[in-house]
Amino acid sequence: MATDRESVLLSAVGLLSRQPTAAMDEIARAAGISRATLHRLFPGREALFHEIGTLALERMESALNEAAVDEGDPVEAVRRLADAVIPHAQLVAFISGESRLFDDDAITDAWDRLDARVAALFLRGQQSGAFRIELPASWLSEAFFDLLAGVGWAVQDGRLAHRDSNRALTELFLGGAVRRD
Amino acid sequence: MATDRESVLLSAVGLLSRQPTAAMDEIARAAGISRATLHRLFPGREALFHEIGTLALERMESALNEAAVDEGDPVEAVRRLADAVIPHAQLVAFISGESRLFDDDAITDAWDRLDARVAALFLRGQQSGAFRIELPASWLSEAFFDLLAGVGWAVQDGRLAHRDSNRALTELFLGGAVRRD
DNA sequence: ATCAAGTGAGACAGTCATGTCTCAAGAGAT
DNA sequence: ATCTCTTGAGACATGACTGTCTCACTTGAT
Secondary structure, X not given: OHHHHXXXXXXXXXXXXXXXXXXXXXXXXXXXXXXXXXXXXXXXXXXXXXXXXXXXXHHHHHHHHHHOOOOOOHHHHHHHHHHHHHHHHHHHXXXXXXXXXXXXXXXXXXXXXXXXXXXXXXXXXXXXXXXXXXXXXXXXXXXXXXXXXXXXXXXXXXXXXXXXXXXXXXXXXXXHHEOOO | OHHHHHHHHHHHHHHHHHOOOOOHHHHHHHHOOOHHHHHHHOOOHHHHHHHHHHHHHHHHHXXXXXXXXXXXXXXXXXXXXXXHHHHHHHHHHHHHHOHHHOOOHHHHHHHHHXXXXXXXXXXXXXXXXXXXXXXXXXXXXXXXXXXXXXXXXXXXXXXXXXXXXXXXXHHHHHHHHXXXX
């Protein structure tokens, strides 16, 4: 039941990441089901996108909680966040990059709140002296998601090995974000 | 004449960056012209995208040449590249991120060649000891464009000041890419 | 004032994706 | 073996976008 719906959502994200304009027809085929069944599971394209957004938000919130981004050393918190969120890089990259496709205010608002939570982590790190203050915290947050999305695409397209993805993200990002003397 | 076409292309990119599925109707309205004139300038959506891709390739190639990425210190070459390409961040970000929208083989092939030229810069920097070798050169290239795209969006959405964009890109990226002891 | 060129508004048919429906076939339980 | 539930295939009307065309209007030059 839920497993089924979720696998359909994930295959839809996989396709839509490459072809944002893919028709319901193609989405159904990518999931290995018929167009009729797809409409039974998600009544309409809007509903499908809504559930994709909801799933992405759930995963993202879980990752933030799991990583305990509000506690402890900010640098270590970023590493924990990368650990927790990289398994869902495709999904998060989709909602982050393609967020303009979501007309849904509830989704975009909730996303903005999660985004703000990440920005707060960087602001906290700047105040504690861990992160460079020359770069705005909002930019650090944006850059983190940009690179996360990039990792997601690179892995999906086979340009980056999955086992290298965590290092690729954290080393590059932290190298640029951590304050040095 | 050419100026007119170009301004239409740029406003189209501005709109399509936010709404990749925007109709010709909306593209025309965003450019301040009628749908009829838009079709006179660019006979069909495909032709419009083709010219956007061509323009982006021209700008990108000019930037690579201007920056002389094949010569001199790799770190300085990256700085020069950022200088040269940031004015066209929106355009390059569009073709880079939304490249899946281009069915045009000529465009994607030419883009891959330019992308490879950037990757060669990073490979050269790794061989000279300037850049970290733990990160694949292809990932450095990808990350550079991801961050460039992020800068483009952030500036467009007003989240980042234009005068800060160069520093935001080069400091974060080079901080993570440059080798340290 | 006249003329030429370009533009905008609207109409038009064609195409495609969508959402809904029906019906036949298959899977699984009893 | 039978029954029930779910699925897939296809048909259907609807709506949206596209590409093309016509016509009236404006602009600028002569």
